[in-house]
Amino acid sequence: MCVKNTPKNVVLKNYYWNLTPNKVDIEKDILGRTLTTPFVLVRASTDTFNQGSNGYMEGGREFLHVFVRSNLALTLEDAPTTKILFAPSFDGKSLPDNLTFDTYTQGSNGLESKSFPIKWNAEKQYYEISDKENKLSFVVAHSDQYFGILYKNNDGVSNYDFKYISGQDSSTKDYVYMYSDRPLYKAGDTVYFKGLLRQFNFDGYKGSQVKTGKLKVFDENQTLLTEMDVKIDKNSNFSGQFILPKDMSLGHYHFVFMYNAMNQDTGFESIPVYVYNNGEFDVLAYKKPTFKVNIVTDKTDVSIGDTAQITANAEYYFGGRLVNADYNYSVLTQSYFFDAKDYRDYQFGKGSNHFDCVYWGSCAYGDNLITTATGRLDNTGEAKITYEYPKVNNEDNTVGEQIYNYSLEITDPDTSKTVSNTTSQILHTTDAYVGVKVPYWNLQKDGVKVDGVVLDYNAKGIANREVKLELWKREWKEVKKQGVDGTFYNESSVEEKKESEKMVSSDNKGEFSELFTTLFGGEYEVRAMYTGVNKQTFTSSSILYISGENISYWNDGNNSVTDLIADKAMMKVGETAAFTLRSPVSSGKMLVTIEKDDGVLDSFVRDITSSTPRIEIPIKESYVPNFYVKVFLIGQDPGAKLPIYKRALAVMKVTTDPKKFSVTITPEKKQYLPGNKVKLTVTVKDNEGKPVSGANGSISLVDESLLALAENPLKNPFAFFYDMKRYL
Template sequence: HVWVTDLQTGQPVSGRNLTLYSEQGVSLGTAVSDNNGFAQFDYNPTNDFLEGATVVSGQPGQAGFGIGSSIWDEGIRPWEFDVPASSGDEVDTLTYIYTDRPIYRPGDTVHFKGIVRNTNYGRYTQPNVTNLDLRLGSFNFFGGEPFERTLPVQVGPDGSFSGEYQLPADLALGTYQFYVQSSTVEAFRQFTVAEYRTPEFLVNMTPDAPEQLRGESVTVALSAEYFFGGPATDLPVEWTVYEEAYQPTPSSGPFYSFGDAGGFLFEDPGFFGGFGGGGAFGSYLINGNGRTDENGRLLIELPADLLQDVDEGSRIITVEANVLDLSEFPVSSRARVVLHAAETYVGIQPDDFIGRAGSEAIVNLQTLDWNGRSVPSQPVEVVFYRREWVPNRTQDFGVYYTRWDTVDTEVARASVTTNAQGQGAASFTPEEGGTFIAVATVTDAGGREQFSSTTIWVADSGQIGWQIDPRDKSMTLTPDNTSYAPGDTARVLIQSPFTEPVRAWLTIERGQLLEQRVITVNGSSDVLEIPITAAMSPNAFVTVTAIKGVTDGRDRYPEMRLGIAELPVSTEQQALTVTLT
């Protein structure tokens, strides 16, 4: 799909003769742009993979010459908008395979089952496949003889198959995989072959309390006991502590943010800040070691200042320990402790994530205890800030990038006491558009504070200083909700750098194009309304490509900005009701 616009005016151009070329310069077809500037090529890439397709209009040096390439995507690739994407075509059939265990010994029998479905970009139907060649192969990362077997399986009328395979007694240890991979069918399932042995003792870890206040010391008791009875004494123990953010879950009711969802404590992570990160249990804190005593016990004591260098708010700490037997075979266990910022939580939720200058913006409040139950009559302080983004060109390890600093200016404040259901509300009227952060703080009887935040984006007819890098070609699309249902209307704020009306190419897609049209983006905070249909379930992706032509006496060159946003859509219409009798 192609959109043709005039560089001078930014308007769509009809009747242009276009030629599609491969990466090697081979002509692949022609098309003519319609009244919207749209054109479509019937093109099947080699190996179902889009490789550097280029579209050309006219000849160099002549009027109407233009060129565009699918690889001119620096700064506007889908993953840069946190959107998954693939340049390959979707396989016709997807197979889910699972085994009865994740780990086996040589000589064991592996029982497997597979479920086959035809795919159509989020739609799954009964397959037309009756037979498959299921392959079993090894991963030989460190050399060795490759292992490969083919297991013919028959797919039943319900689209499933099952079987078993006895592993050779002399099979090499390592990782193995069932797979089916062709141009039309894809399936994978890994398992491990190892000479494992059952442990001789059991390790349990029990904290003094599963929930405490942040700033209190934490004690976790470890005990090791042999299966035949008796304590596992004088064994070395290695332990590690991890931490991650925590939010309570209300027992019922709508979604509220019980943490810093609005990014009030935002700090630019730097160019390499998005790489790495924590593991399955969060970020590493500390580690230590010890030995079990004559009762097979070890007390792991963590200091009260354990989280002194960690962000504000409630956290979960995970204490993981390995107890080593005489052959240094580890037996593991872990315990988790919630460290609450205060005795009471306040949640915050805007009535509408997208507001308008001059209109009241409302945030709803909910106070809870540690168990997610409502706490009535709690005083809450709500502060509204207007956020400005300040770009600074800097470098990390010799790589230049734009670091974003924030300037938050208080614009309103409200004191609220929640009602008998722990609910309340606060509001303000923004005088101008932009990004606003609402921060709600509750203080418990001990003087400890817990705060939560949310963002409100406010549209305006004037220029708004969004977080837009002039060196970048991207812009942000902000949906007004986190999920939708068929029949809803999604409102999407277009955070455009252009103050004047510009033409834009709107596409709604999920693997394939569902809808496209030319729209006009009016100013830097236009709101796009998109009716949600059942065809968009389970999700759809909205892309807006805005083109600004040359402005006399001000901008000598045309400009382009592209934004992508995901709209999650309820799958209730596709849900099954399963009844066990």
């Protein structure tokens, strides 16, 4: 209800404010006095008020807006597992623990009053809301000193309000790893399949409670081919077989697995639950090729300036070679990401592409077709191809760190089908790699310890290699520029200046360590450069922060997002992850939540006492395979007119190697005759090399000539379950 109406005519500088905004001081230009009420409704028009206007009028402009006079920065972290209300004062100095709350739900006629239990958690320093049905819509918090509101529709925080990191949808809880005995079939063949059914929760993957399900097979047009009921065994797996119709359509097919679950709303009727899976196969009319293509390179690894020697032939399965046959030949490149193995916590190269590919499976390969050519096998059935690699690295476009894929294909004269094979060489920048490991946060008085290693292509240390280390100071420069709309925007750039350099040599393990002292506090970059025998240089760099006496001023940007930077990108269970928050204020409060999927694992509130507050989080088993750290901060530095509110988000990979098994299959003999019995020895070991008893698996025996027509995808359920990046 409006208790007082104050009309006022205001002269506008800009009539068409959709192009350039007008600025009006409510207290000075309209009321002529200081506000004493928490709510002020302002309605303005450049013409006669239009009751049905939405702010855009043909003859003018008008708007209606409610302003709230508040001194609380209410933030709601709304997760299914918990609802946290962070309620600091605007200046970030206080966390009032005696607030009274008026709460409302969204009804058909607007907001309706409804009480929700809200309790102060003295240990955590925030309020906890009980709202299992997720009905809360509007909160008014007040006391003798404080007042604030929160409207979930407008003030709620979405994950997309952060610098969002994508991955596997958190709503997906059920997974089934589906595979068939081979990737390619003919109409009339029998398909053997197996499924590994698991459910993901905060404790990791568990066997599903589902006892029965339905498996369906669809073509690429979503036409049903067949369906069948399956029973889930005690290991939460299922298997079976079906015969492909002889008159079926050819093409690509995929599996769909589903089960019926109780409707949580009614508690009675069942609803179908479709389970995420990756199972697929092809059905084609084909003849098995009579020969296979063999193609090899003279060596696996080369560096800039080398020459590739490729040898190829076509060999009949019954013996002998195909001679004087025409072939097509192509070269395709992809980006290569060096796997440092035991040194995976070191930085190799620049940026995060190396880590994202090796440990997230997010590889920006950048396929690029380099050349195609034709040729003919000689009278011995062989082809020899030479390829010259670039001689130097282009500074603007790195030619090293590429996988060169050499493909050769020959048409089978008996089946008219193309038979092909591919081999590859890795083009390295030079003959070794240098990696560095530097803590992101460092005290200036302690200096900067730079650990490094020089590795060969197999990630083994190389002794007595010279490495050049450089320390660069990075200064962020920021100015405000007025845009064409009249609004001032932040523009920032970084200036770099080399402060010092040193030469180091690797020890007998390939490792080195060096201590730098810095002239200033703030942001720095360490660069490690190794130059090989081909006179090409591989560079790795790492950004770090030096905490000195001066306050660091970060790039503020034009939004409410800042950065949370981890000292290391991957951790093990039992270790402690450390993060540095780039805070635009040196005094305030922050709420930190550790989250996975759609729930909060842990949370706490901390004081902000510097522009680089440190956050340390012990890694728990429940954090596997990755977790997120969210930060909500607010504060106001002395002399500042307004408080600053920021959010930050970081993701941390937790290594899952302890969950990895190795499987080896050894036949009793290397050659058998038709009708012979084949005896195989299957050995399963855990990550420590210890035998694993009771392992559940499957074995497929497939004609090699069939796999020449369709590449056989490697079965890797570990990557399916554990190498995915789950998001919030």
